[in-house]
Amino acid sequence: MRYLVLSVMMIMSLPSFSAAGYREDFAQEFLSKTWAGERIEENACIDCHSSEQMKPAFQDIVDEWKKSWHAQNTIYCQDCHGGDPKDPSVSMTHQRGFVGSPSARQVPEFCGKCHIGILKNYLESGHGKALRATGKGPHCTVCHGSHNVQRANIDIINEQRCAKCHSYERAKVMKQALFLVEKKAGEIEDGIKALRRAGVYPDEQERALFNTQAEFRTLFHTVDVSLVNERTDEFTRKLGAIEKDIQGTFIELRSRKNFSAFLMALFSGMGIVIFLITKTPDK
Amino acid sequence: MWERVKYWMETRIGLDDLVRSQVTDYRVPKNINIFYTLGFVAAAGYLIQVLSGILLLIYYVPHPDHAFKSVQFIMHKVPFGWLFRQMHVVGSNLMIAAIGLHMLTVFAMGNYKRPRELTWIGGALLLFVTIAFGFSGYLLPWTQLSYWATTVVTSIPTAVPVVGDFVAGILRGGDQVTGATLSRFFAFHVSILPPLFMLLVGIHLFLIKRIGISATPFGLHAEEKRPWTEYHKKSHADGYPYYPRFFQMDMLMVMVYLAVMFALITITPNLFFPEEATIPANPFKTPVTVRPEWYLLAPYQMLKIIPNKFLGIIIQLALFLVFLLWPFFDTEKEKNIMKRPLLRGLFLFSFVLWLILMFWGRS
Numbered sequence: 001m002r003y004l005v006l007s008v009m010m011i012m013s014l015p016s017f018s019a020a021g022y023r024e025d026f027a028q029e030f031l032s033k034t035w036a037g038e039r040i041e042e043n044a045c046i047d048c049h050s051s052e053q054m055k056p057a058f059q060d061i062v063d064e065w066k067k068s069w070h071a072q073n074t075i076y077c078q079d080c081h082g083g084d085p086k087d088p089s090v091s092m093t094h095q096r097g098f099v100g101s102p103s104a105r106q107v108p109e110f111c112g113k114c115h116i117g118i119l120k121n122y123l124e125s126g127h128g129k130a131l132r133a134t135g136k137g138p139h140c141t142v143c144h145g146s147h148n149v150q151r152a153n154i155d156i157i158n159e160q161r162c163a164k165c166h167s168y169e170r171a172k173v174m175k176q177a178l179f180l181v182e183k184k185a186g187e188i189e190d191g192i193k194a195l196r197r198a199g200v201y202p203d204e205q206e207r208a209l210f211n212t213q214a215e216f217r218t219l220f221h222t223v224d225v226s227l228v229n230e231r232t233d234e235f236t237r238k239l240g241a242i243e244k245d246i247q248g249t250f251i252e253l254r255s256r257k258n259f260s261a262f263l264m265a266l267f268s269g270m271g272i273v274i275f276l277i278t279k280t281p282d283k
Numbered sequence: 284m285w286e287r288v289k290y291w292m293e294t295r296i297g298l299d300d301l302v303r304s305q306v307t308d309y310r311v312p313k314n315i316n317i318f319y320t321l322g323f324v325a326a327a328g329y330l331i332q333v334l335s336g337i338l339l340l341i342y343y344v345p346h347p348d349h350a351f352k353s354v355q356f357i358m359h360k361v362p363f364g365w366l367f368r369q370m371h372v373v374g375s376n377l378m379i380a381a382i383g384l385h386m387l388t389v390f391a392m393g394n395y396k397r398p399r400e401l402t403w404i405g406g407a408l409l410l411f412v413t414i415a416f417g418f419s420g421y422l423l424p425w426t427q428l429s430y431w432a433t434t435v436v437t438s439i440p441t442a443v444p445v446v447g448d449f450v451a452g453i454l455r456g457g458d459q460v461t462g463a464t465l466s467r468f469f470a471f472h473v474s475i476l477p478p479l480f481m482l483l484v485g486i487h488l489f490l491i492k493r494i495g496i497s498a499t500p501f502g503l504h505a506e507e508k509r510p511w512t513e514y515h516k517k518s519h520a521d522g523y524p525y526y527p528r529f530f531q532m533d534m535l536m537v538m539v540y541l542a543v544m545f546a547l548i549t550i551t552p553n554l555f556f557p558e559e560a561t562i563p564a565n566p567f568k569t570p571v572t573v574r575p576e577w578y579l580l581a582p583y584q585m586l587k588i589i590p591n592k593f594l595g596i597i598i599q600l601a602l603f604l605v606f607l608l609w610p611f612f613d614t615e616k617e618k619n620i621m622k623r624p625l626l627r628g629l630f631l632f633s634f635v636l637w638l639i640l641m642f643w644g645r646s
Contacts, residue, residue, distance in 0.1 A: 074567060074568060196558055196561050197553070197558060198552070198553060199552060199553040199556035199560070199561060200358075200359075200561065201351075201355045201358075201359075201561045201562075203355070253552075256365055256366070256552075257549055257552065259366070260366070260369070260545050260548040260549040260552075261545070261549045263541075263545040264542055264545035264546050264548075264549055267538050267541040267542040267545060268538070268542040270538045271535055271538030271539055271542055274531055274534050274535040274538060275535055277531055278528070278531045278532060278535060
């Protein structure tokens with residue numbers, strides 16, 4: 001019997017050796033390719049801008065984008081610039097919706113396609129009005145950068161930047177208001193991360209935080225100091241409610257732990273009782 | 284009332300005789316040890332999986348748009364839903380460990396030997412069905428972790444020439460892991476594997492009862508050494524009755540199993556729920572590290588280090604066959620592994636190699 005099995009195994013292994021040669025290329029590709037990365041699609045924008053034929057000034061765009069907050073959130077070239085990344089021959093045609101790089105005056109609408117609330121408040125602000133009137137006001141990329149756009153943070157507001165056009169005093173007051181809210185938001189974010197580490201999917205809390213933060217940042221683009229001060233308490237309260245919710249989840253996790261510890265003790269105790277019974281001499 | 288029910292049953296199915304022949308008069312060898320309870324523990328583990336699985340089934344929705352949310356609903360909204368899911372997930376891993384340990388001890392005690400070759404094959408098939416349970420159930424929560432682990436494992440058959448892509452296509456229901464894969468894995472998990480498992484358990488138990496429990500190699504029994512020319516049932520007339528003595532040992536180990544399960548849930552509730560298990564599946568975002576479950580890590584790592592994938596798969600199939608048909612390879616009469624240095628060396632080498640590959644695959 002074992003000889004039969006051995007023979008079958010040897011026969012089965014023969015095609016593997018014969019196939020090893022003719023499928024060499026396949027094996028190499030299979031080996032070098034990440035098994036799980038099959039869905040990464042080819043992107044004409046990235047391919048061309050990364051190639052040697054591209055102007056040196058444009059070559060860094062891909063690397064900058066790869067490090068950006070947009071890339072981390074799967075926002076690709078075509079999401080802002082339009083066009084078709086799948087077909088290099090027509091990728092930059094108007095027919096495929098390509099809009100190219102915007103002028104300074106076009107930037108707010110360009111970014112506002114997605115950041116709708118912020119666009120509205122920005123256009124109503126002094127900054128927006130100046131841009132509209134003169135074409136020279138501060139717009140999105142002046143403060144946030146373009147391809148290397150990072151997650152908005154409080155350090156964007158600084159004396160060096162603001163004092164280019166006006167005094168820093170008003171910006172400083174707003175930065176203080178922002179600081180308190182952002183600090184609280186940061187703490188909540190840490191709480192959400194801790195929940196995730198604890199195996200919880202904090203979708204509701206995350207969404208609530210995102211909405212509150214987005215609303216606050218939208219308001220912030222009005223650059224209206226009195227309005228920002230007036231509504232800071234409201235946002236602090238909203239964040240407080242999210243924080244309470246997170247704490248409630250941690251309390252729930254602790255009670256779960258206690259309950260499973262009780263079950264562990266219960267079954268351990270039952271095990272000990274059964275063990276003692278097995279050691280009792282038979283009558 | 285109870286007496287009347289008993290009498291009613293007695294007059295119809297001969298309850299007393301059934302209990303006497305199958306439980307109290309059923310004898311087990313005197314030198315039986317605690318490792319003999321592992322089969323019963325695995326069966327108890329399966330019962331826990333069935334009960335917790337049915338409760339999960341009430342709320343689970345096998346659709347890519349709802350699977351993740353329904354699992355989160357079970358975890359956070361359904362009363363004690365978290366407990367049943369934890370029991371199901373931890374239980375699935377413990378069950379594989381229990382069956383693996385059962386096979387390991389059967390191997391070490393030489394209990395696979397003649398006339399129990401079929402019992403070994405049945406047990407090995409049960410181990411593979413249990414792994415198939417784990418693998419198919421892993422995708423169901425539709426998380427980043429499960430999605431990409433399934434993508435990795437279902438890519439393995441593509442290395443086989445000619446039929447590889449077809450096999451992978453059958454597994455996935457297309458070129459990628461999609462809703463079709465989820466439907467297939469769900470159907471496989473809840474309607475194909477359970478009857479298959481029960482059938483194999485039935486065959487396994489029938490063989491154990493029909494052939495009789497094997498005595499350990501450390502005792503006095505050496506009947507198996509004589510030539511095997513006709514059917515002979517080992518009844519252990521001088522042994523202990525199964526009930527209450529061995530049944531108590533079985534129950535003691537089931538309590539240990541449950542205590543370990545709840546210890547894991549208490550001390551390391553996230554052992555099987557890393558961060559990526561709390562993120563919904565995203566086919567366009569590959570996680571930094573993609574790897575299958577712990578029990579598939581060794582074969583996965585082996586495939587990674589063998590340059591030709593097809594050769595790797597053939598080697599694994601050969602190893603699978605050797606494992607499945609081991610009783611036909613090892614025809615030595617001596618059961619005691621301590622008296623067989625070569626087999627002992629092979630056993631230790633295979634075990635250590637498996638551990639190395641598993642931890643290597645994890646790193």
